[in-house]
Amino acid sequence: MNNERERSPVFRVEGLTVHxxxxxxxxxxxxxxSFDLYRGEILGLVxxxxxxxxTTAMAVLRLLQAPGRVVAGRVVLNGTDVLALGKSDHRAFRxxxxxxxxxxxxxxxxxxxxxxxxxxxxxTAHTERGGLRRRIDELLDMVGLPKQVCSLYPHxxxxxxxxxxxxxxAVALNPPLVxxxxxxxxxxxxxxxxxxxxxxxxxxTLGNSVVxxxxxxxxxxxxxxxxxxxxxxxxxxIAPVAAVFDRPLHPYTRQLIDSIPSVKxxxxxxxxxxxxxxxxxxxxxxPFESRCAQAAPCCLSGRPVLTERRPNQWTACHFGGD
Amino acid sequence: MLKKDRREPAAKEAEExxxxxxxxxxxxxxxxxxxxxxxxxxxxALRDCSFTIQGRPATITxxxxxxxxxxxxxxxxxxxxxxxxxxxxxxxxxxxxxxxxRQRFFYRSQVQAIFQDPYAVFNPFYRAEHLxxxxxxxxxxxxxxRDARExxxxxxxxxxxxxxxxxxxxxxxxxxxxxxxxMVARAYLMxxxxxxxDEPVSMVDASLRSMILDIMLRLRDEAGMSFLYxxxxxxxxxxxxxxxxxxxxxxxxxxxxxxxxxxSPKHPYTQLLIESIPLPDPSQRWTTDVSVAAxxxxxxxxxxxxxxQPRCPRRMDHCRTHYPALVPIPGTAHEVACHLFECxxxxx
Amino acid sequence: MRRxxxxxxxxxxxxxxxxxxxxxxxxxxxxxxxxxxxxxxxRVASCPLNLxxxxxxxxxxxxxxxxxxxxxxxxxxxxxxxxxxxxGTPNSLLVGLIAAAVGITVGTLLGMTAGFLGxxxxxxxxxxxxxxxxxxxxxxxxxxxxxxxQIDIQxxxxxxxxxxxxxxxxxxxxxxxxLRERGYxxxxxxxGASTLEIMVVELLPNLLPYLAAGFTASVSGNILAATGxxxxxxxxxxxxxxxxxxxxxxxxxxxxxxxxxxxxxPILMLMIIFTGLFLIATGLDEVANPxxxxxxxxx
Numbered sequence: 001m002n003n004e005r006e007r008s009p010v011f012r013v014e015g016l017t018v019h020x021x022x023x024x025x026x027x028x029x030x031x032x033x034s035f036d037l038y039r040g041e042i043l044g045l046v047x048x049x050x051x052x053x054x055t056t057a058m059a060v061l062r063l064l065q066a067p068g069r070v071v072a073g074r075v076v077l078n079g080t081d082v083l084a085l086g087k088s089d090h091r092a093f094r095x096x097x098x099x100x101x102x103x104x105x106x107x108x109x110x111x112x113x114x115x116x117x118x119x120x121x122x123x124t125a126h127t128e129r130g131g132l133r134r135r136i137d138e139l140l141d142m143v144g145l146p147k148q149v150c151s152l153y154p155h156x157x158x159x160x161x162x163x164x165x166x167x168x169x170a171v172a173l174n175p176p177l178v179x180x181x182x183x184x185x186x187x188x189x190x191x192x193x194x195x196x197x198x199x200x201x202x203x204x205t206l207g208n209s210v211v212x213x214x215x216x217x218x219x220x221x222x223x224x225x226x227x228x229x230x231x232x233x234x235x236x237x238i239a240p241v242a243a244v245f246d247r248p249l250h251p252y253t254r255q256l257i258d259s260i261p262s263v264k265x266x267x268x269x270x271x272x273x274x275x276x277x278x279x280x281x282x283x284x285x286x287p288f289e290s291r292c293a294q295a296a297p298c299c300l301s302g303r304p305v306l307t308e309r310r311p312n313q314w315t316a317c318h319f320g321g322d
Numbered sequence: 323m324l325k326k327d328r329r330e331p332a333a334k335e336a337e338e339x340x341x342x343x344x345x346x347x348x349x350x351x352x353x354x355x356x357x358x359x360x361x362x363x364x365x366x367a368l369r370d371c372s373f374t375i376q377g378r379p380a381t382i383t384x385x386x387x388x389x390x391x392x393x394x395x396x397x398x399x400x401x402x403x404x405x406x407x408x409x410x411x412x413x414x415x416x417x418x419x420x421x422x423x424r425q426r427f428f429y430r431s432q433v434q435a436i437f438q439d440p441y442a443v444f445n446p447f448y449r450a451e452h453l454x455x456x457x458x459x460x461x462x463x464x465x466x467x468r469d470a471r472e473x474x475x476x477x478x479x480x481x482x483x484x485x486x487x488x489x490x491x492x493x494x495x496x497x498x499x500x501x502x503x504x505m506v507a508r509a510y511l512m513x514x515x516x517x518x519x520d521e522p523v524s525m526v527d528a529s530l531r532s533m534i535l536d537i538m539l540r541l542r543d544e545a546g547m548s549f550l551y552x553x554x555x556x557x558x559x560x561x562x563x564x565x566x567x568x569x570x571x572x573x574x575x576x577x578x579x580x581x582x583x584x585x586s587p588k589h590p591y592t593q594l595l596i597e598s599i600p601l602p603d604p605s606q607r608w609t610t611d612v613s614v615a616a617x618x619x620x621x622x623x624x625x626x627x628x629x630x631q632p633r634c635p636r637r638m639d640h641c642r643t644h645y646p647a648l649v650p651i652p653g654t655a656h657e658v659a660c661h662l663f664e665c666x667x668x669x670x
Numbered sequence: 671m672r673r674x675x676x677x678x679x680x681x682x683x684x685x686x687x688x689x690x691x692x693x694x695x696x697x698x699x700x701x702x703x704x705x706x707x708x709x710x711x712x713r714v715a716s717c718p719l720n721l722x723x724x725x726x727x728x729x730x731x732x733x734x735x736x737x738x739x740x741x742x743x744x745x746x747x748x749x750x751x752x753x754x755x756x757x758g759t760p761n762s763l764l765v766g767l768i769a770a771a772v773g774i775t776v777g778t779l780l781g782m783t784a785g786f787l788g789x790x791x792x793x794x795x796x797x798x799x800x801x802x803x804x805x806x807x808x809x810x811x812x813x814x815x816x817x818x819x820q821i822d823i824q825x826x827x828x829x830x831x832x833x834x835x836x837x838x839x840x841x842x843x844x845x846x847x848x849l850r851e852r853g854y855x856x857x858x859x860x861x862g863a864s865t866l867e868i869m870v871v872e873l874l875p876n877l878l879p880y881l882a883a884g885f886t887a888s889v890s891g892n893i894l895a896a897t898g899x900x901x902x903x904x905x906x907x908x909x910x911x912x913x914x915x916x917x918x919x920x921x922x923x924x925x926x927x928x929x930x931x932x933x934x935x936p937i938l939m940l941m942i943i944f945t946g947l948f949l950i951a952t953g954l955d956e957v958a959n960p961x962x963x964x965x966x967x968x969x
Contacts, residue, residue, distance in 0.1 A: 048527040048528060048529065049527055188388035188389055188554065189388060189554065189556075189595060189598045189599055190388065190594055190595060190598045192598065192600075193597075193598040193600070193608065196600070197608065197611055215527070215528070216600065217528075217602050218557075218599065218600035218601060218602040219600045220602075221600060221601065221602045221603055221604045221607075222600040222601070222604075222607050222608055223600075241604045242604045242605070245602065245603065245604055255529075256528060257602075259528050259529070259531070259532045260528070260557075260602045261555075261557035261558050261560065261561045262557055262560070262601065262602055262603075263556050263557050263560050263584055263596060263599055263601075264601065264603075266560060266561060267561070269532045269535055269536045269539070269561065269562075270532060271529075271532045271533050271536055272528070272529035272532065272533075275497055275499065275529075276527075276529075401860065403856070403859070427862055430860060430861070430862045431862075434860060435856075435860055437853055437856070437857075439853055441853075442852055442853030442854065443853035443854055443856075443857050444853075444854055445854040445872055445875075445876070446876065447875040447876055448875070453854075453857065456857075456858060456861040456863060457861050460861050460862040460863065461861075461862065508857075
């Protein structure tokens, strides 16, 4: 693990803050989020709905729609400041450097175009035409789909197959960074495993880095190298996957891990009391304070900052580490 | 509690009902499409499935399967929303499809449901209390307004809500968790013997999931309510269920006590299913690839023969032509529908 | 779908308010005008003939100049234009209202029955309403009207209603088909509600925005149809309406003679009415479809 830290990160997000303009005042959807991603690494971005993980992804890809907007932060990929690029530069940049595997492939594919054409589009829109046919076959093979899929329409494929086509599209130009936004949420368990394994195989073959967004901790345990846990727009813990599952530092992470059901052993149901806070009225202190068993007066006034409490394990908690 | 004269039909009928199982599904078959006006191809949503829920003692029975397994159709049949092509669903000996108005009314008071989508079950035109008012009015809950109000508070209290928090609000002002819990409170208010829970926690966050599952357990233990827990998530099924029935493409492939089925699954599909669940333990990662044969198919399965055989790593020629019957493993209550286990041989 | 309900007034938007204001002014003019102006001047031969409106010149020789006691002018039969407008507008509105009200009611009943019950009631109603839609209504109305010698406002409204109901039937049927599968309908069934209860208590309130918008559009369309019939001379002759005024204007060669105020003022009034109704319909559309509203308000 140590030699990873000595390398410089392929992808770095610094202080990203996203607001949604709502009446009566802005809602902070993403608050000062920072993380690094190293080459060939899968970073899992986990959290419940409303925690800001999808918004972070959209902001990084510059796909945010009004009323959301990035108010602060830098996003640096291989030395290029993504948010500062001009529109046409960014268009060339996108997909070649940074691509997206969306949630719900059913909506991402054009229903009136054959698969082959859509793959071709993804490739040629950003590069030249030579060797197109060969490349398409290569891609389909990488995701484990038969060549015949080229001539089919999206509605003739099952959900898992469609999702794998989306993976193929995302890696068509071999970008160093792939953002996978809940790529398996809509799929059945067996298919989910297939798609997850495709993703892993591709990552190992091509060596790209992946930001894997989701809420399924089981999937994170199987796929991610490091995990970042988000809560109410903040990253509350970021650490290697084994550390997050065995020795979580943040109270929220601990409760999250405790509540995961498993088919191997039956655990007593632990109930996490309270609800996620209203993002429009975030308290000045720690956003998790109202639900935290360890809350103390200092948690009300001071918002904790992400600090390294153990080697390579960071948490945003005044008491992180016990 | 509930007015006896309105709700309990003849005493003799009632006695008979005490002995018969609460829910007895017999050879239930449901086919969609096909025929003259079908247009779409024929889909067998449920295929000759049978099982029972005793009712006493109260149990949580899981019906597990992926999409297309028929589990939602089964839930619909038990609730009387889906008309079966063949077979019956018997409620304490009475065929649900053949009930007259009065019997159906009684049935509704005994078998209730909670659904997956907490957003959709509220009529956006009314306040949240409308959901409960319907029940109170129709089933004469409580003796008079004050008593009814107390019963509502009691039901809400069971799920961790307070009347003044939720009743007068509009649905869009409540959180997903509050809405889901109100649905459970509504079911509780009617004091049914069985609650059909159709994926009650799949649209709910991890924090709420435990709470809802805990409520289900408490209702079983404290109020003697049985559950038919329809889900695709074996992990949560394992946490709260007593028995489990595993479905694949409309067919019941494996049944038994939850520990038996999940710890030593016999049917190849159940084995595949359990293997595919991502374990929340980084030290136990998937080591092998899912075998190529097990890849999902988009093809049509012929009605003869086992539904799983195109994907089964252990299929035999026999499987293509003969439909496997659900047979018990000798000496246990664990049943499997697979030719590997016919004639009592344990071929695992 | 999260919509406004109850006392929350955030759904009032500019279009709705403006449209409602316009219609309100028109209605009040019609209802209260008689207290401020002598409407007996709408009768034939009660005023001097062919006076132009105040402030405008005569269209040709042989015309007398405008007089202040007839600010909007008069026409060839000696009727005061302002009085005609005051008495004729409510009648025109009434025809539209009757036709729309009957059409919407019948259409909703049939549409809900077809959508909710399905099966053969649906098939019958659908075939029937589709057939009526294809019939060229204006032609049929002309034939019917010409047979009837004396027609009054209410009969005219009912006649138009004959063709007003299929559109609503189809729209409501489509809505009900989609709402039928909603979770709250299933909940109502589980709570033992009867079919009628479900239709009235659960579905009908959610159809109100569509009904309101449909009603407004129907009033508009029916006033237009009525005006069309009247302009051909097939309307009520005993009471003044805007359309009949136009008919008399055409028959009295108003265009050739340059008496623009005779046909122009009723048309202007009709334009005002249609604009008001259109704004109301568009405003209601925003209410029914929260996505059209600013994102700040919809949650």
